[in-house]
Amino acid sequence: MPENCLFCKIVRREIPAKIAAESEQALAFYDINPQAPVHILAIPKAHIENAMAVKSEHSGTLFEVLKLAQETARKEGIDKSGFRLIFNNGPDAGQAVSHLHMHVLGKRKLAWPPG
Ligand code: 5GP
Ligand code: ZN
Numbered sequence: 001m002p003e004n005c006l007f008c009k010i011v012r013r014e015i016p017a018k019i020a021a022e023s024e025q026a027l028a029f030y031d032i033n034p035q036a037p038v039h040i041l042a043i044p045k046a047h048i049e050n051a052m053a054v055k056s057e058h059s060g061t062l063f064e065v066l067k068l069a070q071e072t073a074r075k076e077g078i079d080k081s082g083f084r085l086i087f088n089n090g091p092d093a094g095q096a097v098s099h100l101h102m103h104v105l106g107k108r109k110l111a112w113p114p115g
Contacts, residue, residue, distance in 0.1 A: 002047040007099035011045045020072045026064035028072050028104070037107035038076045038083065042068045048100040051089045069104045078106035086114075 002008045009015040010029060017029040020040050031039040044061040048054060054062065066085075073079045083106030088095040 005047055005099050006097055007041075007043050007101060008047050011043070021068045021075070023064045023068060025061045026068050028068040031103070035103075036105040036110070038073075038078055038105065040069075040072050040076075040104040042066075042072070042102040042104060044100055049098050050095060050100055051087045054100070065100075065102055069102055072104060073106065076107065082106065082110075084110050 006015065010017045011027055017032075020028040020030055021042075022028070025045055026042060027045055028040050028042040031041050042065045044058065044065055046058075046061060048058060048061075069085055070079070073083050083104055086103040086105065087100065088103070
């Protein structure tokens with residue numbers, strides 16, 4: 001639920017996070033346990049559980065999430081070298097936080113396929 005949700009608490013500034021960028025409907029902050037030299041999470045401010053919960057009414061918000069990924073990639077200097085955008089969805093993907101988040105990973109060569 002949004003009251004107890006970790007990322008909703010970050011949006012409400014009840015839990016500290018290093019903010020990378022912000023817009024009206026989206027927030028980007030640095031992952032607490034980075035898996036690459038650049039590891040940012042871009043999230044909708046509204047509580048959306050995961051990719052399966054996304055509806056057409058979220059389209060504007062989702063665009064803002066992607067815009068923050070672009071903006072932070074540019075700011076971190078990985079817009080040309082490349083980066084990876086990931087939404088983990090559900091148990092098999094290891095989704096640990098039930099608030100939609102786009103991982104922005106870069107500044108190193110990323111292996112494919114992922115583990
Ligand atoms: P998931 O595994 O759900 O796709 O990703 C959750 C991500 O949230 C993980 O990469 C984890 O390191 C990050 N994370 C978990 N708790 C916190 C926190 O309190 N602050 C920040 N900045 N990141 C967190
Ligand atoms: Zn939430």
